[in-house]
Every structure is written in C-alpha cells, then in structure tokens.
Amino acid sequence: MLGFRNVYICLVEMAISSNESVHADHQQVPTGKGPIDDSSSDEYSDGISDDDVRNRSNSVRVPLRNARRKSVMPSPSLKLNDSDLEDQSPHNSVTSINSLSSLLKEKLVMTFPGVLRKKRPREYKLRGFVAVLFLCIVFLVGFAYIFYHQQVLQRAYFDRIRFNKEERHVRVFNEQGQEILQGWLGTFLKDAPHFGFHEHNVAYPCLPRDAPTDGSLCLEWMHKARLYMRYQAIPPGGDGGEMRCYQIEWHSLSDEVNPTDCYDWSTDKGHWYGGGKTPGMAWPMELGGNLKERSSDGTFEPAKKGDVPEDGMAPFVTGDASGGLRSWGNVLNRYFINSRGVALSVDPNTPLYTSLEDAPAGGKVGKRFCLQARYDDFAFSHRTSPLPRLNYSICTASNVKTLHSFLSEKSLWDGLKKEDLDVINTMLNEPVWRLSDGPGSKQLTEQALIERAEGVVALGFLRQGHVVLGEGWQKHPGDFTLDHTRFPTMRDTINIIHRRGFRIALTISPFISTESESFQIAVRKGLLVAEQGGGAWHQSRNVPALTRYGNTASAGVLDVTNVNHTVPWLREKLRAIVDAYAIDSFYLDVGTAFDMPRFPRLEHPRPNLDSFKTAFLEAVLGGAAVLGMSGAVQRPRPPAFVSLPSAPSSWEALRAIIPTTLTYGVIGYPFIMPGAVGGDYDPNATEEVKLTTEVKTSEVTVETTTPTTVTISSGYDYNETDISSSVSPSDAVSEDISSVADSPAVSSATSTSTTSLPPFTSTTPQTTATSRTSLSPPPPRELYLRWLQLATFLPAVQHRLLPSQYEDDQLLEVARELASLRQKVVNPLLRRYAREALDSGLPLVRPLWMLDPTDISCHMVSDEFSIGEELIVAPVLREGAREREVYLPAGVWKDGIDSSLRKGDRWMHNYRVNEDKVAYFVKMPDNTRF
Numbered sequence: 001m002l003g004f005r006n007v008y009i010c011l012v013e014m015a016i017s018s019n020e021s022v023h024a025d026h027q028q029v030p031t032g033k034g035p036i037d038d039s040s041s042d043e044y045s046d047g048i049s050d051d052d053v054r055n056r057s058n059s060v061r062v063p064l065r066n067a068r069r070k071s072v073m074p075s076p077s078l079k080l081n082d083s084d085l086e087d088q089s090p091h092n093s094v095t096s097i098n099s100l101s102s103l104l105k106e107k108l109v110m111t112f113p114g115v116l117r118k119k120r121p122r123e124y125k126l127r128g129f130v131a132v133l134f135l136c137i138v139f140l141v142g143f144a145y146i147f148y149h150q151q152v153l154q155r156a157y158f159d160r161i162r163f164n165k166e167e168r169h170v171r172v173f174n175e176q177g178q179e180i181l182q183g184w185l186g187t188f189l190k191d192a193p194h195f196g197f198h199e200h201n202v203a204y205p206c207l208p209r210d211a212p213t214d215g216s217l218c219l220e221w222m223h224k225a226r227l228y229m230r231y232q233a234i235p236p237g238g239d240g241g242e243m244r245c246y247q248i249e250w251h252s253l254s255d256e257v258n259p260t261d262c263y264d265w266s267t268d269k270g271h272w273y274g275g276g277k278t279p280g281m282a283w284p285m286e287l288g289g290n291l292k293e294r295s296s297d298g299t300f301e302p303a304k305k306g307d308v309p310e311d312g313m314a315p316f317v318t319g320d321a322s323g324g325l326r327s328w329g330n331v332l333n334r335y336f337i338n339s340r341g342v343a344l345s346v347d348p349n350t351p352l353y354t355s356l357e358d359a360p361a362g363g364k365v366g367k368r369f370c371l372q373a374r375y376d377d378f379a380f381s382h383r384t385s386p387l388p389r390l391n392y393s394i395c396t397a398s399n400v401k402t403l404h405s406f407l408s409e410k411s412l413w414d415g416l417k418k419e420d421l422d423v424i425n426t427m428l429n430e431p432v433w434r435l436s437d438g439p440g441s442k443q444l445t446e447q448a449l450i451e452r453a454e455g456v457v458a459l460g461f462l463r464q465g466h467v468v469l470g471e472g473w474q475k476h477p478g479d480f481t482l483d484h485t486r487f488p489t490m491r492d493t494i495n496i497i498h499r500r501g502f503r504i505a506l507t508i509s510p511f512i513s514t515e516s517e518s519f520q521i522a523v524r525k526g527l528l529v530a531e532q533g534g535g536a537w538h539q540s541r542n543v544p545a546l547t548r549y550g551n552t553a554s555a556g557v558l559d560v561t562n563v564n565h566t567v568p569w570l571r572e573k574l575r576a577i578v579d580a581y582a583i584d585s586f587y588l589d590v591g592t593a594f595d596m597p598r599f600p601r602l603e604h605p606r607p608n609l610d611s612f613k614t615a616f617l618e619a620v621l622g623g624a625a626v627l628g629m630s631g632a633v634q635r636p637r638p639p640a641f642v643s644l645p646s647a648p649s650s651w652e653a654l655r656a657i658i659p660t661t662l663t664y665g666v667i668g669y670p671f672i673m674p675g676a677v678g679g680d681y682d683p684n685a686t687e688e689v690k691l692t693t694e695v696k697t698s699e700v701t702v703e704t705t706t707p708t709t710v711t712i713s714s715g716y717d718y719n720e721t722d723i724s725s726s727v728s729p730s731d732a733v734s735e736d737i738s739s740v741a742d743s744p745a746v747s748s749a750t751s752t753s754t755t756s757l758p759p760f761t762s763t764t765p766q767t768t769a770t771s772r773t774s775l776s777p778p779p780p781r782e783l784y785l786r787w788l789q790l791a792t793f794l795p796a797v798q799h800r801l802l803p804s805q806y807e808d809d810q811l812l813e814v815a816r817e818l819a820s821l822r823q824k825v826v827n828p829l830l831r832r833y834a835r836e837a838l839d840s841g842l843p844l845v846r847p848l849w850m851l852d853p854t855d856i857s858c859h860m861v862s863d864e865f866s867i868g869e870e871l872i873v874a875p876v877l878r879e880g881a882r883e884r885e886v887y888l889p890a891g892v893w894k895d896g897i898d899s900s901l902r903k904g905d906r907w908m909h910n911y912r913v914n915e916d917k918v919a920y921f922v923k924m925p926d927n928t929r930f
Contacts, residue, residue: 160396161246163229165203165219172342174396175242180270180340181394183263185248187370189221203227225259226251232393243406245395250373252387258353258374259390263344265356266366270340271859273847274667277321277329277645278356283659283862285336285356286367313353313372315379316346317593317610318631320645327354329660330592330631330645332610333667334392335407336369339849339859341399343407346371347391349607351380379593381532382605401853408668408841416638416838423585423625423639424671426503428830429823430463432798433502434676436470444472445486446493453497455802461816462802463823464501466627468587471507477552478512478519480573482581491581503584505627506577509591510616511555514546519556527566528556532599545597557596560612560619562603571623578624588629588640590616628673638838641673641796649679649779654787655877659862661794665843671834672845676800677787678779781806782879782915785814789918790875792818793826793867795844814916825896825922826867833868844868852889855905861887874911874919886911886919892928893921901928 160173168189172181189201205211206218206226216230232245250259265272271284282288316334319326334346346352353372373390375383397403433452435444449467456462475483482490494504512519512528522528528544544556559566577583593609606612610633617636620626628641636642644660647653657674664672778784778801791797803815833844842850846866848858864874864887872893874886888904895902897917901924902908913919 160244161229161394163217172246172394172396174341175398180396181263181338181342182269183261185227185261186221186225186250186259187262188257188260189224220253223253224257225253242398242402243395244397245393247391247393249392250390252373252389255387258372258388260370260372261390261392262368262370264367265369268366270338270342272336272338272369273663274333274336274343275316275328275354275663276318276332276667277660277663278327279321279323281321281656281659281663283662284339284859286369288356312355312357313370313374314355315376315593316352316354317379317608318613318633319592319594326592326594331642331664331667331669332633333669335667337400337404337407337666339400339853341397341403341853343395343403344371345393345395345407347393348611349384349389350391351375351384351388351608378598378609380608381599382602382607384607399853401850404666404850405840405842419625420639423627424834425831426465427627427639427641427671427673427796428834429827430465432465432673432796433467434470434798434800435467436472436507436800444470446488446490449493449497453500453502455804456502457500459802459804459812461819463819464503466503466505466584467497468505468627469507471509471550471589473506474516476513476516477509477550477555478516478522478558480508480518480570480577482577494581494583498582504582505585505587506583507587507589508574508620509549509589510558510560510612511547511549511552511591511595512558513552514554514556522556522558522566522569525565525569527558527562527569529559529597530601531597532601545600547595547597549591549595557600558616559603560615561606566603567619567622570619574620574623583624585625585627586620587627588617588620590629590631592631632669635668635841638671641671642669643673644675646680647675648681649783651783651877651879653679654783654790655863657790657794658865658877661845662843662847662862662865665845666847668841670837670841670843671795673796673798674791674794676798677791678784678801679787680800778805781808781811785811785915786876788815788818790873790877792822792918793845793865793871793873793875793920795830797822810916817916818918825871829867829871836868848872848887848889855889857887857907858889870923872921872923874921876913876918882914883910883912884919885909886921888921891926892924894924896920896922 160175162171162173163169163185168185168187170183170185171179174180186201201221201224203219203221206220210220210226211218212228212230214230216228218226218228220226228247228249228251230247232247234243234245248261250261252259265286267286272286273284275285278285278288280288314325314327316328316332318330318332319328321327321329334348334350334352335343336345337343350373353374355370355372356367358367371390371392373388374380375388395403395407397406433456435448435452449469452467453464456464471477473482473487474480475485487493497504512522519528523542523544526542528542530542531545546554546556549555558570560570574586590613596609596612600609602612606615613629613632614634617626617629617632617640621637626636626640628643629636630643632642642664644657644664647656661672661674779787784803784806788803803812830844833842836842837844844867846868848861848864848866849855851866851869852858863877863884864872866872872888874884876882876884878884886908888902888906888908890905893902893904894900897913897919902921911919
C-alpha cells in the first residue's frame with residue numbers, strides 16, 4: 001500500500017508542477033509590458049511584440065523541472081485547484097498534450113528512483129537501529145540475570161573456591177584462575193512439595209553456638225544438615241607456597257539424612273587415579289565403574305539386583321572388586337588425585353560409601369564420583385558420632401606431580417632397623433617361592449619343601465630368596481603349631497634350607513577353625529570376636545561370632561583389639577614357633593571386610609571392619625617379623641610388602657597387573673608383591689576350587705612320594721643319602737653346592753652362604769603315598785613367558801612353579817636372560833628408589849605422568865610404567881602379539897633391545913617385540929645427541 005501511495009503522490013506532484021509552470025508563464029506576459037491593447041496593435045496579427053517573443057524563447061530554453069526541484073511537496077494552495085484550471089484555455093498553454101505526456105514520463109523516471117533513494121533508506125535504517133537496540137537490551141538483561149544467579153550468588157571463599165549456597169555448586173580454581181574441579185555439595189538436599197507448596201532448602205548462617213571461631217564458613221539447612229568449610233594453612237618450605245587445602249565437613253542433623261557430595265569426573269575434566277582396585281581395573285578411574293561386575297570374558301555386566309543399595313552406593317571397604325557391594329579390592333586408601341593438580345582425601349573416621357556412575361540423563365556431566373557418610377549394620381556399625389559426618393579435604397597444586405609429592409611426604413618412616421632394610425633388599429633382589437596346599441588336601445610336606453629348594457638350586461640361575469608356606473603347615477587354621485604328621489623333622493629341614501641361602505616364612509591369619517584345639521582355648525579365655533545383640537546377658541556369655549574363610553567352613557576370629565588378653569596370647573604362640581623352628585618371618589593373610597562375621601562385637605570398637613587388619617599387623621609385629629600381608633587400608637611398617645590380589649591364569653589378569661600396581665603405588669604402597677608368575681589359579685576350575693584359591697594362592701604342582709630316603713643335592717642326580725638330626729662334617733654336599741655357587745649366574749651372597757655348609761644326614765618317616773598332583777594345569781607357554789617378562793621389572797618376583805617344568809630349552813634360556821637382566825639392570829634401580837621411597841613415600845613403580853605431569857599423553861597410558869625416573873617398561877600383554885604401541889616422554893631414551901637411541905615426546909607405532917624379548921628403555925642424560 002505504501003508503494004501505491006508514493007506513486008500517486010508523485011503523479012499528483014508532476015501534474016501540479018505542470019499546471020504551475022503554465023500558470024506562471026501566463027502571469028509573466030502582462031507583468032512584463034502591461035496590458036495589451038489589441039486595437040492599437042498593428043505589428044502582428046496576434047498582438048504580440050518582438051520583445052515578448054524574445055522573452056518567450058528565453059523561457060523555453062530553461063527546463064520546467066529545474067524550477068520545481070526546489071520543493072518536494074507542493075504548496076497546499078497549488079493542489080489541483082479546479083478554478084485555476086478553468087481560467088486557462090488551450091490557446092494560452094505553452095505545451096501541447098504530447099509535451100505534457102513527455103513531461104509525465106520524464107517525471108516518473110526522475111522522481112520515483114529518487115524517492116527510493118532518499119526516503120526508503122532512512123526508514124530502513126531507523127527500523128534496523130531500533131531492532132538492534134532492542135536485541136541488545138534483551139541480551140544485556142538476560143546476561144545480567146544469568147550473571148547474577150551464576151556469578152554473583154557464587155561467593156568467592158578463601159580466594160580460589162567459589163560456592164553457590166542456593167544451588168550448592170562448588171568450583172575450585174588454580175593459580176592461573178582455571179577451573180580444575182567442580183562439584184555439587186549436599187545432593188541429598190532436594191526441594192519437595194510441602195502442604196501444597198514447594199518447599200525450598202534454604203541455607204541460613206549457623207547460630208553462634210554452632211559457628212566456629214577460626215574463620216570457617218558455616219551454613220545450616222534447618223533440621224537436615226550443617227556444613228563447615230575452612231581453609232587449611234600449608235606449612236612453609238618446599239612446595240608449600242603453591243599448596244592450598246580446603247576442608248569440607250558435613251554434620252547430619254537427622255537420622256534420615258546421609259551427607260552426600262558429588263564431583264564431576266567427566267573425561268574432559270582431567271583424569272583420576274587412586275582409591276584402590278576396581279572392577280576391570282580401569283586406568284584412569286573415570287573409564288570404569290564400581291557398580292558393575294566383570295564376567296569371565298573380560299566384559300562388564302550390571303550388578304545383580306540386591307547386590308547394590310537402591311541409591312547405587314557401595315561401602316568403601318576391602319573386597320574382591322567383583323562389583324556391587326564388593327566394589328573395591330584388597331588394598332585401599334581414601335585418596336583420589338586428578339591430573340589437573342587437585343586431590344580428594346577422606347578422613348579415616350568417616351563411614352564412607354562411594355559411587356562412580358553416569359550422571360542423570362540430560363545433564364552436561366558425563367560421570368560423577370559421589371562421597372557419602374552412612375552408618376550401617378555391617379561395615380560401619382560402630383558409630384564414632386551420633387549421626388554420620390562426611391569429612392574430607394580438597395588440596396590443589398600447580399601440577400599433579402607436585403601435589404602427589406607433597407601429600408606423600410606427610411607420612412615419613414623413622415625408627416627402621418638395619419635388619420628391616422636387609423629384608424627389603426632381599427625382597428627386591430631375590431624371588432619369593434610360594435608353596436601352598438591344594439583345596440581339601442594335605443600336599444604341603446617337608447618333602448615338597450626340600451624338592452622346591454633343590455629344584456631352584458639345580459637351575460643355577462635363579463636366586464634363593466624367601467620360601468613362603470601357606471596355612472597348610474598347620475593341621476587346622478589357627479593351631480599355631482606345625483602338623484607333626486607332615487613335618488616331623490621340620491627343624492632339621494629348615495636348617496638345611498637356611499644353609500642353602502633360603503629364608504622361611506609361614507602364613508598365618510586371625511581366623512581359627514572350630515576344629516582347632518586353639519578354638520576351645522580361645523572361647524574359654526574370651527579371645528575371639530563376639531556376637532552383637534542379645535542383651536546384656538547374651539553379651540556377658542561372649543558367644544563367638546563365626547564366619548567362613550577359605551577352606552574353613554566355620555571359624556572364629558581373634559579379637560586383636562583385646563590388648564590385655566588376645567594380643568599377649570598370640571605373641572606367645574608366635575614366639576614359640578620362631579624359637580622352636582627358627583622361622584624368619586610371617587606372611588599375614590588378613591582376608592577382606594566380607595570375611596568378617598556379620599555382626600561382630602570387638603573389645604575396643606574400630607571405625608570400620610578394615611581397621612581390624614591394622615590391629616592384627618600391630619599385634620604380630622610385637623612378637624615376630626612380618627614379610628608381607630594380603631590386604632591393607634593403611635601403609636604397613638616396612639619391611640612388610642603388600643600383595644596384589646590373587647589372579648587367574650588369563651591374559652585379562654595379566655593386563656590388570658600394571659594398572660593395579662600403579663594404583664597401589666599412587667595411594668601410598670611403594671613395596672608391592674605381585675601374584676605368582678603365570679597366575680595363582682586356573683580360571684576354568686570348579687567354583688569350590690576357585691572360591692578357595694581366590695583367597696589363598698595355590699601351588700601348581702607339588703610332588704609327594706613315599707621314599708624311605710631323601711636326597712638333598714645341587715644337581716639333577718638324586719643320590720640316596722640319609723637325613724638325620726646328627727651333623728657330620730665329612731659329607732660331600734658342600735662340594736656340590738660350591739660347584740653350583742661358582743656359576744656366574746649365582747650371586748656372591750649365595751656363594752658365601754653355602755660354601756661352608758657342613759654335611760648332614762637325617763631320616764624321615766614314610767609319608768602318605770601320592771603321585772605328582774597337578775592342582776591346576778600350568779598356564780600356556782606364551783602366557784607364562786610374557787608374565788615372567790613383566791614380573792622381571794616389578795618390585796618383587798613370586799613363583800609358584802619352576803620354568804623347567806615346561807621342558808622347553810628356549811623358555812629356559814629366556815628365563816636365564818631375564819634373571820641376568822634383573823640382577824644387572826633392575827635391582828640397582830630398585831634399591832636406589834627404595835631408599836627414596838622410605839624418605840618420601842613415592843612409589844618404586846611409577847606412572848608415566850610422574851615423569852612429565854604436563855604431557856597429556858602420559859595421563860592415559862595404562863600398559864607402561866617406569867622404575868623411578870630412569871627406566872620405562874612396555875611389555876607385550878596380548879596373546880600372539882609381536883608388535884605394540886609405545887609412548888616415550890620427553891628426552892632421549894636408549895632402546896633395551898637393539899641399544900639404539902630414541903627421541904621422546906612421541907608415539908612409536910608398530911614397535912616390534914619378539915616372543916623372547918621385552919621392550920624397555922633407559923633414560924639418557926639430557927645433553928645426549930644422536
């Protein structure tokens with residue numbers, strides 16, 4: 001409509017302009033010369049003079065449109081005045097109808113584009129400006145609203161932590177102002193309808209009686225929970241200037257409230273390590289989940305219904321890492337660290353439940369890790385406070401290596417004796433030989449012990465080390481005396497073993513079989529863990545709480561928190577064994593939290609069932625030396641090593657060794673004893689066998705015979721020699737041992753300990769007649785070989801069978817080369833970094849990010865590790881593989897296979913590793929050039 005209107009106005013203007021120009025010319029004639037007198041004119045028939053003709057010609061030379069360009073709109077007095085037009089006649093018009101038509105065409109051409117050019121653009125610009133201004137206002141208002149709710153409400157506490165008390169959203173920043181952690185505190189606080197209205201959880205400042213006086217933040221949600229947030233000062237010195245720690249503590253105010261905080265563990269928020277072994281042993285942790293079960297083929301399946309609480313939380317206690325309630329492994333620490341330089345550390349008195357799972361659908365968070373304080377009737381039945389309290393710290397530093405080094409330095413060891421250091425060195429330098437009973441049999445005998453020692457010496461290239469006997473050395477678990485039927489002359493046998501350079505360790509546990517004579521004594525003296533409940537009368541009777549453990553269908557548990565009765569009784573038993581048989585040390589099989597009775601009552605209650613392990617270790621240390629233990633929640637005092645969980649003979653188990661070892665090192669356990677080479681049990685065994693061997697490491701093959709004479713020699717030739725308790729210096733056994741000790745592959749320490757060995761003879765009674773019994777078939781040759789290559793670089797090497805059992809000359813040669821490699825290259829590094837571990841708590845076996853914490857590629861490598869900072873190991877962990885991907889951090893590295901130099905900070909693709917080789921790389925000086 002506006003277009004037609006503009007055209008109409010233009011046409012009217014042109015018509016008026018034409019009319020005006022004609023009228024102007026008509027008025028100019030009389031004005032120039034006055035009125036014309038027709039009667040007196042005789043010059044021209046029309047009465048027009050020559051001057052008028054000249055004026056008329058001059059006016060025609062000027063275009064009419066030039067006179068009208070001075071105004072756009074016509075004057076109101078000139079708009080289509082009909083009276084004026086009637087006064088004009090065709091005879092007085094200057095132009096004809098044709099000239100008027102031409103004039104209209106010219107006006108259309110000249111005027112219409114001008115309107116578009118002059119009027120339209122001004123209207124569009126104005127409208128565009130208004131639209132842009134409107135959008136800017138909308139944007140600024142929206143931005144102000146968002147900024148107010150997300151920034152203004154997020155008050156900055158303690159400089160680098162921001163907390164929105166309305167949404168309970170917390171963010172932690174580093175020195176550069178970058179966000180390194182975000183979480184949601186108090187996820188248990190949810191808005192709910194109340195009497196038809198929507199009740200909001202409003203935070204109020206704490207009352208003066210509840211508010212701390214140390215400058216901490218205190219907020220309270222009425223009748224639900226109270227939050228304390230405080231800044232922990234870092235002592236000066238070292239890296240303390242870069243360290244910051246914040247303590248967060250929730251106090252529940254209701255029986256229905258379990259304080260819960262969740263943190264974003266998405267893969268784009270850095271990578272997390274620590275805690276302990278989880279199902280599938282993911283590295284980093286956010287790649288796995290703790291509420292899933294691992295099937296036999298290495299895949300994951302949802303946990304069974306009833307195995308997990310409805311809210312998906314699981315107690316943070318030791319288990320078998322199978323998923324559900326048993327989400328964690330045998331070694332734990334409440335410590336989690338992120339590659340961005342932030343760590344979570346939970347107080348040991350917190351009844352801790354955890355979950356690692358996908359965030360609710362529709363959110364921007366991929367995974368979240370939740371911490372919860374909850375009392376129950378099992379793991380956390382003892383209440384350290386009337387209501388649960390969640391207490392943990394958030395610590396930050398410039399990078400993950402600096403942070404981990406600082407946190408590790410808080411636990412230093414002192415008071416170590418020279419004997420303790422000697423045990424550590426022997427564990428690093430010499431292997432551990434595991435001899436255990438088979439399920440439901442009594443195959444562990446003196447004969448088996450002697451044959452194992454002779455087989456090791458006969459090989460010539462394996463060092464002696466520690467011989468660890470399983471609990472089968474007792475008739476019943478908990479006897480704390482040797483089974484004289486199978487070990488009639490154990491003192492003499494142990495003397496023989498000692499002279500050959502071996503050390504003897506016996507496995508003990510706090511579980512006492514109901515068939516043991518010790519059980520009756522312990523019940524009568526009140527030495528066992530009692531049942532809860534039943535009233536005062538029931539508790540006064542000290543009814544023992546029974547459980548099932550390993551092969552033992554019914555067993556009680558020594559109450560080692562009873563320091564006045566149980567601990568002295570136990571130490572007396574252990575001292576008697578040491579004095580009678582010259583035992584060097586003990587290995588503690590402490591089980592898991594799920595092996596404890598369902599409702600235990602201790603003399604001195606502990607915060608959780610796992611703290612029972614620490615109490616048992618302390619009780620034993622007062623009476624004997626401890627070589628290692630099967631589980632822990634607190635770093636044991638050296639020289640005790642911590643064992644990896646029992647593993648099946650499978651490739652999946654082999655691949656889990658490195659991430660498990662790295663995790664145990666990160667959470668504060670530098671001295672690790674991995675499982676036996678080739679695996680601890682057959683994954684295809686029956687459920688009964690598997691149930692037993694998951695707790696106890698089984699010997700693959702134990703040979704027991706019925707000879708009347710037994711041979712102890714250094715070679716394969718079995719000379720019939722009587723063994724008696726008498727010692728004769730005229731025997732020739734010392735010559736045989738000396739010949740073996742003179743071999744280059746045998747250490748000088750072994751040589752000196754055996755060259756002066758006196759001869760001996762002894763007689764042994766006939767034992768139960770059995771043939772060679774295979775508790776489980778040996779693992780496949782390739783699996784055993786790859787396992788042996790990996791174990792060569794770990795802190796300790798444990799064997800349950802000899803390489804000679806495969807009757808393969810090539811395998812024996814590879815085993816010989818690996819033994820030489822460990823003695824010449826690995827052991828010196830392990831001894832050096834063991835001293836550093838005693839001072840700083842840093843692990844011997846380290847993840848690659850400890851070499852370069854800023855290298856993102858190092859954060860994800862799960863199948864390589866380093867010994868200290870000088871050697872990187874990249875073993876082959878897949879069946880039939882002859883190539884693998886290898887990543888080297890920055891620097892120059894020497895290839896252990898071909899001695900070539902390799903440049904770091906890059907991937908080596910399709911790196912060739914033959915079956916008889918293992919890939920390792922030694923760090924060269926920084927000034928090394930190709």
